[in-house]
Amino acid sequence: MTVSLILTVRNExxxxxxxxxxxxxxxxxxxxxxxxxxxxxxxxxTALEKYSDRLNLRIESSLGVNISAGRNIAIRAAVGEIxxxxxxxxxxxxxxxxxxxSPFVEAKNVQxxxxxxxxxxxxxxxxxxxxxxxxxxxxxxxxxxxxxxSSRSVAFRKSAWEAVGGxxxxxxxxxxxxxxxxxxxxxxxxxxxxxxxxxxxxxSSLRRFFRQYFNYASGDGQAGLFTxxxxxxxxxxxxxxxxxVFAALTVSPWLWALGxxxxxxxxxxxxxxxxxxxxxxxxxxxxxxxALIPVIRVVGDIAKxxxxxxxxxxxxxxxxx
Numbered sequence: 001m002t003v004s005l006i007l008t009v010r011n012e013x014x015x016x017x018x019x020x021x022x023x024x025x026x027x028x029x030x031x032x033x034x035x036x037x038x039x040x041x042x043x044x045x046t047a048l049e050k051y052s053d054r055l056n057l058r059i060e061s062s063l064g065v066n067i068s069a070g071r072n073i074a075i076r077a078a079v080g081e082i083x084x085x086x087x088x089x090x091x092x093x094x095x096x097x098x099x100x101x102s103p104f105v106e107a108k109n110v111q112x113x114x115x116x117x118x119x120x121x122x123x124x125x126x127x128x129x130x131x132x133x134x135x136x137x138x139x140x141x142x143x144x145x146x147x148x149x150s151s152r153s154v155a156f157r158k159s160a161w162e163a164v165g166g167x168x169x170x171x172x173x174x175x176x177x178x179x180x181x182x183x184x185x186x187x188x189x190x191x192x193x194x195x196x197x198x199x200x201x202x203x204s205s206l207r208r209f210f211r212q213y214f215n216y217a218s219g220d221g222q223a224g225l226f227t228x229x230x231x232x233x234x235x236x237x238x239x240x241x242x243x244x245v246f247a248a249l250t251v252s253p254w255l256w257a258l259g260x261x262x263x264x265x266x267x268x269x270x271x272x273x274x275x276x277x278x279x280x281x282x283x284x285x286x287x288x289x290x291a292l293i294p295v296i297r298v299v300g301d302i303a304k305x306x307x308x309x310x311x312x313x314x315x316x317x318x319x320x321x
Contacts, residue, residue, distance in 0.1 A: 003101055003155075004080030005030035008070025009048075010038035012088035016047035022091045024054050028098035032056040034078045036070040039063035068167035068175040071151070075161055084155040090200040091122065100155045100196035113160040113187035114180075117153030117196035118142075124201060126285055130292035131202040131209065133274035134267075135300065141269070144192035148184075151176035153198045160187055170318065173311075174219025181225075206299050213300045214307035221311020222318075230308050233301055267293050 005023065009016075023033065033055050037045055039062070051057055060077050062070065075083050082104050084097055096117065103115045118139050121132025151167075154176075164182035167175050184190065203209040220226050248255035270293045278286050 001082060001101070001105060002031045002080040003028075003082045003084060003097070004032050004034055004075075004078035004158075005084045005086065005097065006034045006036075006071060006074035006078055007086050007088060008036040008038060008065075008067055008074060009040065009044055009088045010070075011040045011042045011044060013040070013043040013047045015089040016044060018091050019086070019088055020048070020051045020055075022094070022096075024051065025094050026092065026097045027095050028101070029055070030084065030097060031080055032058065032078065034058050034060065034074040036060045036062060036065070036074040038065045038070050066169065066172050066175075068171060069169045072166040072169060075158065075166065078158065081158060082155055083158050083161060085151045085153075086198060087152040087200075090119075090152050090198040093197045093199070096153070096196050096198060099193055100153070103191040103193065104155070104157070111187075112157075112191050114149075114154065114156040114183050115191045115193050115196070116144075116147055116149035117155070117198065118194045119150060119153050119198050119200060121202050122199040125204065126281070126289055127292060128202045128204055129277065129281075130274065130289040131204075131296055133277065133289075134270040134293050134296040135209075136202070136273075138273060138276075139194035142192065142194070145189050147190065147192055148177055148180040149190070151179070152200065153196060156183065163187075168223070171219060171223055173215045174223055174225060177219075177225060178223050206296070209296065210299055210303040213303035214310075217304035217307030218311035218314070220304075221308040222314045223311070224315060230304065234305060237301065237305065263294065267297055270297070 007019075023030070033051075035048055035057070037048075037059055045059060045061075048057065048059055058077065060073050062073050065073065071085065082101055084100055086092065100115055100117045103112050119136070121128065121136050123129040123132050160183055164179070164186055166179075168178045171178060180190075203212055217230070220230065244255065244259050248259065271290065274289055274293065278289060281289065
């Protein structure tokens with residue numbers, strides 16, 4: 001069974017060594033690595049070429065392509081029956097690829113279409129630690145039947161990719177979600193492999209986080225995804241919260257306590273995750289991280305509420321159903 005590892009890059013010279021050192025260290029090396037460079041103007045290609053003596057490496061260049069098109073170009077050029085996908089900026093566990101492709105190797109009469117790996121935050125600051133606890137699930141939080149994997153840690157049959165038309169090149173963000181949904185609709189539930197882990201650094205500032213979630217929500221709107229969830233968010237912030245504040249001011253101050261309980265319920269899962277990893281922190285650092293959680297949650301919600309209408313507008317302009 002031939003396995004091709006693919007990714008797409010653009011101006012990622014700084015992050016190439018982190019990823020490719022971890023590829024070289026895999027217990028099961030990919031039979032080939034195919035990289036689509038989207039027109040880097042830094043030393044990305046030079047950094048990649050340094051690994052050509054240790055990996056069967058091919059670089060495809062295509063100026064200005066988005067992530068979806070870049071992945072499709074790399075997959076089209078790949079010879080493997082199994083396609084593993086990751087991103088620049090991550091570090092792979094040494095057994096990542098071996099574990100990720102094991103469901104395909106072990107499958108007997110069951111034709112598995114996609115294996116979903118997992119990811120973990122690799123924080124370098126207190127803010128990033130709080131960010132990871134707030135926005136990233138633990139594998140125990142995941143419902144395998146509903147999990148939609150990120151394309152930083154996923155593998156699938158090339159025939160399945162062909163059957164659903166590849167990654168959606170018309171979509172600049174949330175492209176892996178649409179791809180996952182198409183695979184699931186065509187082939188059924190994925191094989192969840194929680195110990196096929198990649199590590200990546202969470203966003204290091206609120207500004208970068210806002211931009212990330214704005215883009216994600218814009219992709220949701222453009223693709224028509226998660227409409228009910230976005231509606232609930234708008235209803236909560238624009239109707240429930242103002243009415244609750246008004247009631248607490250005019251009816252009974254005890255309603256503030258009810259609001260605080262609701263707020264705690266909203267952040268209790270991130271708090272639980274943070275508590276599991278905060279043992280190296282001082283008391284003041286723990287309090288600071290706790291204080292960051294509601295801020296990150298609210299900023300993320302605002303970013304989504306701003307980004308979603310932009311995506312809906314793009315969808316209307318594209319005349320998509």
